[in-house]
Amino acid sequence: MSMEESKKLVAEKGLRHIAFIMDGNGRWARKRGLPREFGHKTGAATFKKVISYCYECGIKCVTVYAFSTENWKRSEREVTALMTLFSAYLDDAYSDLSKNNIRIIFLGDRARLPSLLVKKIESLEKKTEQGDKILNIALNYGSRDEILHAVNSLLKEGANEVSEEEFSKRLYTAASPDPDLVVRTAGEQRLSNFLLWQAAYSEFYYTDTLWPDMNDEELDRAFAAFGGRVRRYGAVVE
Numbered sequence: 001m002s003m004e005e006s007k008k009l010v011a012e013k014g015l016r017h018i019a020f021i022m023d024g025n026g027r028w029a030r031k032r033g034l035p036r037e038f039g040h041k042t043g044a045a046t047f048k049k050v051i052s053y054c055y056e057c058g059i060k061c062v063t064v065y066a067f068s069t070e071n072w073k074r075s076e077r078e079v080t081a082l083m084t085l086f087s088a089y090l091d092d093a094y095s096d097l098s099k100n101n102i103r104i105i106f107l108g109d110r111a112r113l114p115s116l117l118v119k120k121i122e123s124l125e126k127k128t129e130q131g132d133k134i135l136n137i138a139l140n141y142g143s144r145d146e147i148l149h150a151v152n153s154l155l156k157e158g159a160n161e162v163s164e165e166e167f168s169k170r171l172y173t174a175a176s177p178d179p180d181l182v183v184r185t186a187g188e189q190r191l192s193n194f195l196l197w198q199a200a201y202s203e204f205y206y207t208d209t210l211w212p213d214m215n216d217e218e219l220d221r222a223f224a225a226f227g228g229r230v231r232r233y234g235a236v237v238e
């Protein structure tokens with residue numbers, strides 16, 4: 001498939017929100033005899049290319065899983081390298097985001113993030129607030145943590161019954177529709193605590209490609225696979 005075909009498919013099949021579990025940076029580096037950090041650095045460059053292709057194809061909302069609530073278990077060296085990469089991205093993301101009218105939103109618990117990083121996050125979110133497309137970056141994100149956060153905030157307000165809609169509005173993803181397609185790279189076929197509530201009826205696409213090697217052709221294949229799916233939502237579709 002070409003970009004033109006992908007564009008057409010995105011519009012016709014109503015692919016509004018795509019979410020990526022960006023996995024395989026460490027394996028990509030190891031294959032080359034490099035430290036894991038190099039995989040993350042290359043992965044960060046891949047992230048920019050991937051999201052830009054998605055928006056070019058007409059997708060309105062892109063979510064990426066950048067750091068999970070479980071990723072703190074990694075070495076201090078790796079965690080620091082990742083935080084440094086996030087910070088560098090925040091420093092130079094504005095011009096691209098504003099040029100393309102993209103609103104950036106960070107999903108996750110900010111309490112454990114370095115305070116300078118949180119300041120940069122808040123400032124970039126504010127500056128891009130008016131964008132008509134969304135980029136969600138899941139950073140110190142865990143779906144169970146998100147759900148508990150929502151439940152606890154409702155309890156504090158004295159709620160004793162809530163609807164699905166009200167509950168969804170308490171999640172970090174309140175501004176986004178549910179993901180239509182979740183893509184995971186590097187051969188793993190699991191959610192790893194990502195969007196448990198939101199992905200109830202998402203389509204899944206798995207590829208063995210390691211995240212730093214992700215490219216437009218692989219994205220075209222993911223879109224094509226999505227185009228072939230029949231979304232029944234529990235009903236009977238003849």
Ligand code: IPE
Nearest residue numbers: 022023024025026027066067
């Ligand atoms: C994904 O790549 C990036 C993060 C989880 C931050 P990994 O670092 O998990 O790469 P592998 O799975 O070890 O290859």
Ligand code: IPE
Nearest residue numbers: 021022023065066067068192
């Ligand atoms: C999921 O990848 C988290 C991110 C992509 C940020 P992991 O590499 O942490 O997941 P597991 O440990 O293989 O399940």
Ligand code: MG
Nearest residue numbers: 023024025026
């Ligand atoms: Mg991994």
